[in-house]
Amino acid sequence: MIKPQLIEGTTVNGLGKDIAERFFNMNRNTKFENSWHFMSAFDPEVKGLGKRESAVCERALVDLKRIAGKVARLSQRTLPAQPGRHDGLFLYFADFGKVWLSTEFIWFGQRRVSDDPAAPSRSYLKIEEAYRAFGCEPESGESVCDLGAAPGGWSYSAAKRGARVTAVDNGELKAGAKGNANITRLAADAFTFVPDKKYDWLFCDMVEHPNMVTKLLEKWIKNKWSRKFIVNLKFGRVDPIQLLEKLNSPELILKKRCLKFGIKHLYHDRDEITVFGILE
Ligand SMILES: C[S@@+](CC[C@H](N)C(=O)[O-])C[C@H]1O[C@@H](n2cnc3c(N)ncnc32)[C@H](O)[C@@H]1O
Missing domain, CATH: 3.30.2300 (THUMP fold)
Structure with missing residues (x-):
């Protein structure tokens, strides 16, 4: 260069x-x-x-x-x-x-995505952009577990595609996510939540320390609780370069266990990065 x-x-x-x-x-x-x-x-x-x-x-x-x-x-x-x-x-x-x-x-292939008046949050734009950026999205009939789901932008976007969503959050869902037939809300803590089935997708967009969210993601991967994931990590409290180095390091199982793995700072991301993976 x-x-x-x-x-x-x-x-x-x-x-x-x-x-x-x-x-x-x-x-x-x-x-x-x-x-x-x-x-x-x-x-x-x-x-x-x-x-x-x-x-x-x-x-x-x-x-x-x-x-x-x-x-x-x-x-x-x-x-x-x-x-x-x-x-x-x-x-x-x-x-x-x-x-x-x-x-x-x-x-990096920044693509603007159009908003949806029924979407409950601007986070909806992040997940819509993530699908385009990583070339993969939930399909009709697939299952999604959305940790830290409220007010429901990510859940709504998956539900729109006909996926069945378990939305885990103590906060309430709003707008198009509220009362949506494809979304079941569970008031629970994402860190202690144990799924009773294997999901096609893990979504996670919690305002929590990125190290804690990364550990949570590793737990999901080790337990094979989902086949694919899109996880957003807020780097406001840590050095983003160190966070990237950590995510790419061999000491984490993320890259090792993924057939496809990607990290992007999306156009709609703020002080956060989006991590995507498809497991073997
Ligand atoms: C940025 S918002 C998520 C926005 C959502 N992705 C959307 O599209 O509307 C973060 C959410 O994470 C939830 N959250 C934070 N810590 C959590 C935890 N330990 N367990 C469950 N939810 C949590 C908050 O209640 C909040 O609703």
Whole structure:
């Protein structure tokens, strides 16, 4: 991976010009025959940075047209069709005068999903996105145990597909999950809950320490209580990099026991990551 370069400047024109020149110089030996992606993002914590991002990108493109018209005309500002590594121009605005430039980027296949007015929570969008991201979703007739289910976005999404859901939570289900014929609510603690049958799916989206939730997931895997899982881990209280290293480490049985295993920070995830697996 080529190291991103930092570009610093105080004005929109200055930054735009530097970006165009740096990009051109980095690609002196590249033959541009096909379209390439021009992508940008900004730190959402810095107020007003979005406007600056748009203005600088526009300026950079104007300057690139001046230096290398054909190259600029082949640029496209749309998302790649496929997730993975892509060549192009990627800018990350860390602050008003600080922009990171990379000529390679990895796109994780972010897909916006449409909301459902009957969905009881915005968490519904997370699970819908997870199905697309991992390429697997509950099917009609499958069974789902949803730990920490309330107010019921995840349960509702599985029930919509005709799955039968056991929703474990002391909290109440709401909107489309409440009174849903495919959902049975159990008021219980997820950590002591012992299922009386094997489920097709384990769902888990609890605001609990990620180490405790990971241990719970391992318990489910060891006991073969479900064949597939989607679990959300909130990293607010721990270092996310250490959490990722732990999830990928051989000391946990997660990867070892899974035929398919994936971890993603979804578009709809906040300080949390989503873990998916299909067991052997
Ligand atoms: C973020 S919400 C879940 C949202 C849900 N996935 C949805 O789509 O609406 C977290 C839920 O976890 C539940 N919870 C936290 N700790 C729990 C535990 N030990 N046992 C059962 N539920 C728990 C909370 O009551 C809360 O309803």
